[in-house]
Amino acid sequence: MKWIERIYSETDFGKSVATTIAGIIGLIIYIKFNDWVIAAFSLIISFPLFRLIASHIHKKIDNKEKERQEKEKAKNSYKKLSDIEKEVVKAFVENGSCVMTWSQFNQSDLPSSGIESLIQRGILNTSMTADGMKETFVLEESVFDAANSQQNKIK
Structure with a gap:
């Protein structure tokens, strides 16, 4: 039994x-x-x-x-972002990549408070390029994808 x-x-x-x-x-x-x-x-x-x-x-x-x-979690994270944070994320989407160099940021008019806020949320991190020559900002891939799909719906 x-x-x-x-x-x-x-x-x-x-x-x-x-x-x-x-x-x-x-x-x-x-x-x-x-x-x-x-x-x-x-x-x-x-x-x-x-x-x-x-x-x-x-x-x-x-x-x-x-x-x-x-995907749902990333979409919700994106929806919770402030307008300033969304502006920074939008720059990544318009750039076509979840990675941007410091020089790209310095040449843009993006608000530094939005960048810092995304870093504090853990959505944006700093890194180095593969050749180790430049520092970069790396946006969390799932949030980039959510913002990218949101942007494509608008178009």
Whole structure:
């Protein structure tokens, strides 16, 4: 009876689905052929296949949901920005990149308070170019994508 307790307390999605489908297949084969040996082998053989399929499908669905939640979180972060902060983010979008150099910022009329505010929020960070020659500002990629999609809707 311990195996019944183990089956019903299972929390792994793939195993639960596989157990159900393999059990149904075993039952159908037993009813059709009235042979518990063939039914047991059918159940044992089909279980790993259904577990793999169910786990794969569940993982895909779970990843899509996480991606959707991340996009929604970025969209909400963008909506919460002040007008000055949005002006800075808009400069990144118009530049076509989530990275801008200090010289690009110095040549622009962007408000330094918006830059500092984004840094304090953790949305904007400083970095170096790959060659190590210039300092850059790096906008969080998800916020850049949210602002970029917002800008494309306006166009």
